[in-house]
Amino acid sequence: MMEEHLSAAQLYDGERNGHLEACAECGRRLSWIRVMREGGSDEHRNEPPDDLVKQVVRLGASKMRWLAAKIVFDSLAPRLNEGVRDSDLRARHLICRAGTLDFNVDLQRTKDYRFQMIGQVTAKTTERVDGVEVWVQFNDRLRTTRTDEFGEFVFPRLPATEYRITILLDQGSVMLPPFAMPGRG
Amino acid sequence: MNPPPDSELIDACLAGSVEAWEMLVRKYKRLVFSIPRKWRLSHEDAMEVFQSVWLDCFRELHSLRNIDRLQPWLIRIAVRKSHRLSQESRSLLAARLGTPPEDAVLDNTHRELIRRVELEQLVRTAMSQLTPRCQEVIRALFFEDPLPSYAALAERLGLSGNSIGFTRDRCLERLGTILEDLGYES
Numbered sequence: 001m002m003e004e005h006l007s008a009a010q011l012y013d014g015e016r017n018g019h020l021e022a023c024a025e026c027g028r029r030l031s032w033i034r035v036m037r038e039g040g041s042d043e044h045r046n047e048p049p050d051d052l053v054k055q056v057v058r059l060g061a062s063k064m065r066w067l068a069a070k071i072v073f074d075s076l077a078p079r080l081n082e083g084v085r086d087s088d089l090r091a092r093h094l095i096c097r098a099g100t101l102d103f104n105v106d107l108q109r110t111k112d113y114r115f116q117m118i119g120q121v122t123a124k125t126t127e128r129v130d131g132v133e134v135w136v137q138f139n140d141r142l143r144t145t146r147t148d149e150f151g152e153f154v155f156p157r158l159p160a161t162e163y164r165i166t167i168l169l170d171q172g173s174v175m176l177p178p179f180a181m182p183g184r185g
Numbered sequence: 186m187n188p189p190p191d192s193e194l195i196d197a198c199l200a201g202s203v204e205a206w207e208m209l210v211r212k213y214k215r216l217v218f219s220i221p222r223k224w225r226l227s228h229e230d231a232m233e234v235f236q237s238v239w240l241d242c243f244r245e246l247h248s249l250r251n252i253d254r255l256q257p258w259l260i261r262i263a264v265r266k267s268h269r270l271s272q273e274s275r276s277l278l279a280a281r282l283g284t285p286p287e288d289a290v291l292d293n294t295h296r297e298l299i300r301r302v303e304l305e306q307l308v309r310t311a312m313s314q315l316t317p318r319c320q321e322v323i324r325a326l327f328f329e330d331p332l333p334s335y336a337a338l339a340e341r342l343g344l345s346g347n348s349i350g351f352t353r354d355r356c357l358e359r360l361g362t363i364l365e366d367l368g369y370e371s
Contacts, residue, residue, distance in 0.1 A: 032361040035369060036327045038301070039308030043328050046305065048218035052232050053210060056239040060198065060206030066243075135240060140266045142237035166240060175244065 055133070059166075059173050067174045069098035074179075089181065096176045100124040103167065103174070107158075107181050115158045115181055121151040121167060133168040187314055188212065191255040198246055210239060212313075213256065216306045217263050223298045224267035226274075234266045260302060268295070311363040318342060319356035326353065 073095035089109070096103040105119045117136065121129040129151035135144045138161045147153045158181075165176040188208065189197075197205030217238050221231035241262055242249070249255060312320055321342060325333050339346045 029357065029361060032357060032364055035304065035364065036308060036323065036360070039304045040327045042219065042301075042305065043215070043309075044330075045222055046215040046219035048214050048235055049232070052235060053214050056210050056214075056236060057207045059239065059243045060203050135236070137237060137240065140237065140269045142233050142240065144236065173243070 055168075058133075058168055061168070061170065061172065067098040067172050069096035069101075069103055069174055069176045071095070071177055071179075072097045072102075092179070092181055094176075094179060098174045100127065101129075101169075101174065103165070103176055105165065105176070105179075109160075110157070112157075113160070114156075115160060117155040117158055117163070119153050119165075121147055121153075123151075127169070127171070135166045135168070137164040137166070138162060192250065195246055195250045195255070199250060206243075209242075209255070213259055213306075215309060216256065216302060217259055219302055219305060220260065220263035220298075221267040221270070223302065224264075224271050224295075226267060226270055230270050230274075234263060234270065237266055238263045256303075256306060260299060264295070264299060307364065307367055307369060311360055311367060311369075314363050315356065315359060318352070319359060322349075322353055322356045323360060 071094055073093070075091070075093040076089070091109065092107045094103075094105045096105070100123055102122045102124075103119060104122070105117060107115045107117050110116055119134065121132055121134075123129050130147055130149045132147045132151070133144060134147060134153045135142060136155050136158070138158060143155050143158075145153050145155060160181045162178050162180040164178045167174040167176070189205075191209070194205045194209050194212075198209065214235075218231060218235050221234040226234065238259060242255075242259065249258060312323060315323065322338070325338050325341075333341070335349045336346055339349050342349075342352070344352060
């Protein structure tokens with residue numbers, strides 16, 4: 001019975017006495033209090049900003065449609081002439097397609113051996129391509145930006161590695177096939 | 186009321202339920218965000234880890250439907266990304282200061298942080314299974330700073346001042362039972 005043991009208030013206020021040593025029930029309740037204190041004390045710091053949560057929820061917009069774009073052009077696709085090896089790539093141009101949307105992606109090496117990615121979303125229909133969120137993942141990092149009024153986006157100073165681009169459109173998220181830029185990271 | 190298990194939510198996501206995806210995100214949002222914070226990353230880096238983990242989760246939903254528990258998977262991915270970012274920051278700082286970078290392998294401190302993250306999620310899950318009134322009482326008791334007075338808490342809950350103690354004991358008892366049902370051993 002609750003009355004026979006220390007009340008939660010007594011336990012909470014840290015009033016410990018001989019009863020606590022001998023009473024398994026009180027010890028049990030004290031352990032709940034400790035776990036709540038430890039497990040809840042940081043909770044105000046663990047709350048992500050609401051806008052951030054909404055952004056992530058938007059990944060699943062439009063009935064969780066997850067459109068996979070296909071590469072329709074890749075400047076690295078043509079085979080090199082026999083005996084020619086290009087291990088120092090300076091640029092790569094890709095065009096991907098998903099439904100009525102095209103995604104142009106251009107990677108250019110900069111002076112500091114990093115890469116600048118310039119892309120454009122274009123639509124064959126009247127779909128809006130301005131203000132669209134674009135996410136690029138590489139090496140466990142993530143950069144985000146939005147397209148401008150022409151559907152263009154830029155990611156400066158990327159390392160040479162594999163990139164995964166995700167575009168968050170109203171009609172569903174579009175995933176471009178992963179592609180790499182080999183070279184010095 | 187108990188929320189649906191993760192496997193059901195993942196199945197619902199894969200069947201096109203936007204609501205199920207939102208439930209998953211809201212269930213684990215604090216868990217995921219707490220990891221880069223515990224790794225002492227900046228707010229901006231913590232936001233980056235948060236987005237990146239959920240993007241991976243969204244991308245991997247098909248393969249996640251068969252795993253028993255989503256929580257350890259989320260922890261593993263968030264720890265990996267946080268750790269990597271933390272290492273990058275240390276290397277940059279070391280290069281700037283001209284000192285050798287500190288070894289940033291997962292050590293006992295990090296393992297303790299992971300234990301803490303799991304404990305926090307246990308508390309959240311237990312809290313979510315309490316009635317709204319009990320949630321408010323427990324939240325006021327353990328999470329609010331400063332602690333509200335009994336009179337203020339009674340007024341907020343529409344209770345008489347005399348019954349706060351009884352309500353609190355009953356809620357704590359219920360919470361303890363839930364914690365034990367979830368596997369917590371006192």
